[in-house]
Amino acid sequence: MMIKGRIARIRHTASWLLLLAAFVALGLALPARSALPQALPDLVVTGISVRPASAQLGQPVTLQATIANQGNAAAGYFYVLFRVDKKIAGAPQVNGLAAGAQTTVQTLWIVTAGRHTLSVEADSSQSVVESNENNNKLSRTLEFSGDLALLSVELSPANPLPGEATTVTATITNSGARDIKKRFAVQFLDGRRAFTTRFISGLAVGARQVVQASWTPQAGEHVLRVMLDPFNVISESSELNNMETKLIDVSTSRPDGADLQVTQLSLAPVPATAGQAETLTAIVRNHGSGASGPFTVRFQVEGQTLANRAVSPGLKPGTQVTLQVPWTASAGERVIRVHADPEGQVVEPDELDNVLSRVVQVGPPLNACGDYVFYQLNKADMDLLDTLTGLTSEAVRDLFLPGMRHVMEREYQGVNIRFTFKEPPRARSTIRFSTEDRRPILGLAPIGAQHGTAQVFLGSFADFSSLRFAPLDRLEMIIGTVASHELGHLLGLNHTSKDNPNDIMSANADLAIFSLSGLPSFTSASLKQLERELPLACSR
The missing domain is CATH 2.60.40.10 (Immunoglobulins)
Structure with a gap:
């Protein structure tokens, strides 16, 4: 038995030696018994952004890229190459990046007209040995919009007399980074009344155009306004430079x-x-x-x-x-x-x-039992109110909006609430005014979400032709009552009637509101609920 085992082992050893000789003869190497993959970094461009996204021709923008190391070893220093249309825009250096970490790099670029390709390459000089060298690049298209802007608005004569024929001259330009090829309007308004609308077939980048309108003013103070693209046909990099307002006194005497x-x-x-x-x-x-x-x-x-x-x-x-x-x-x-x-x-x-x-x-x-209500408006909201009311921005801010607040204070009389245009010092409910058009819906709010946000859609009001010449105190009442209705929902009130313009919490109030004959009110039950929730007398 022992002799047979030894013979078997000799035969096995001989076979192994013959196999080894064959590998050597063929120039092959034996496989390693426990070979491990080499630890290497792997740099990837995971994102590209441009700030600001809406820039004008000749304006500097920041090109930004996020670089991640998804390998299993740290990377030493490397460069990140930014190219716009194959021209180098910048090559910031990164001093190293740990495995699993990421970093953000950026460079500046001056906007030029047209459509562009932005490409970013991590480790452009190939100074880092990586596990994958084929994922270092990322590209995106840059396409900035056109931007209509008013350069000037002039009158001739500069100080017209009542009934005197006057020429209003507006000079406009495209200060964006793309030609505007669509037809757009230039509208001239006296207060809320549009007296002339001109249509322009398009405007190239950097081009200027003079647009004129005839105006015969009557005696008194006039808010003269010129608006570009009032029907929002053109997508622009900025909508904040499309309007200019002048306050004009028309009197029987010339300036003295x-x-x-x-x-x-x-x-x-x-x-x-x-x-x-x-x-x-x-x-x-x-x-x-x-x-x-x-x-x-x-x-x-x-x-x-x-x-x-x-x-x-x-x-x-x-x-x-x-x-x-x-x-x-x-x-x-x-x-x-x-x-x-x-x-x-x-x-x-x-x-x-x-x-x-x-x-x-x-x-x-305000005592501890009361609640603040914060009015939130931005520049676009204010511009829309300028157009809707025919007032200057100052008059909208200091006359119309306080007048609307006065309406709401009367409607919430007896309820412990303070309405403010300034950020309050503690938790509050918010009424967010928006340029959004949601016709026939004028406002929305969740029920019972105190310290939540209600919305009033100014864009919906602007597109109701019946409001364009409504007296301003009536417009204050209509917008204020819609805001009161939505605030009532935030404070837990449900609808208490249907199609009743005299009930603030009436269902379908968004449509019934236009038939208001006087200041609406809450039902006695709704008012008592509000007074219980927000009592004027407070023991806290």
Whole structure:
């Protein structure tokens, strides 16, 4: 038995030696018994972005790339190459990247017209040995939009008389990075009334075009506005430079050098407290070179006229007048405004300094049982309100919106709520105004989501032709009541009727609201629910 085992082992050894000899003869190497893969980095471009995404011709933008090391070893230093249309835009250095880590690199590029290809390559100099060298590049297309912009708006004559034929000249350009090939409109408005609409067949990058309109103004103060692409046909890199507004006084006299300015607006005593008698004081100065005729000074609080004060026979150059008006304040955020010559009796070179406003916080502060409601608007929302109301941006901010708040305060009378355009110091419900058009829907809000967000769709209002010439106080009431309805949902109220314009929480209120005959109200049950949730008397 032992001899047979030895013979078997000899035969096995001989076979192994013959196999080894064959490998050597053929120039082959034996496989390693425990070979391990080599640890190497693997650099990948995972993302490319451009900031800002909407840039104009000749403007610098930041090209940004994210580089990840998805290998199992750290990478030493390497370069990241940015190319735009095969031209090098930059090559920032990365001083190393650990396995599993990522980093962001960037470079600047000046926008040029047309469509471009942006490519980014990690380790462009191939200084890092990687497990995969075929995944180091990423590309994307850059295509910036055209951008219509108003360069100037001029009148001839510059100060027209009532009924005098006047030419309004607007100079426009395409300051974007792409030719505009679609037809678009240029609209001329006097307040809310469009008196001329011109159509332009297109505009190349950097090109300018003069557009004119005839205007015959009547006596008084006019808000003259020129709008580019009012029907939103053109996709632009910026929509914020499509409108220019001028405040024009049309009077029977030509300018005589007078220039009125409200230089000061104050109140006393301070701090202001609800129910306390306050005195508003305004100083109006003529800082022009000629004497003014008689004019009026108007004091307003929350969009409501408090008093008019006559200045007669007017002001000589370099002189001023001090005017005072009594006011009994109510608690909350209040906008006080003084307007010299609101009827436009005095023709001036600068009408914008005829107004001075200030925001006053009237005590006592909101107690612990109350709730703040924050109005949230951006520049686009304000521009849409300018068009919808026919007012200047200042008048929308300091007259129309406070007037809308006044509507809501009357509708929520007896409920412990403070409405504010300034970020409140604690948790609040938010009413978000939007340019979105959701016709026939005017607003939306979740039920019972206190400290949530309700939406009011200004774009829906703008497209209702019946609102274009509605009195501004009625427009304040309609928008304010829609906001009150949506806020009621946030505070837990359900619909309490159907198609009833006099009930704030009526179902289908978005349609019934246009038949309002007076200020609507909550039902007694809804009002009691709000008063229980937000009581004025507070023991906390």
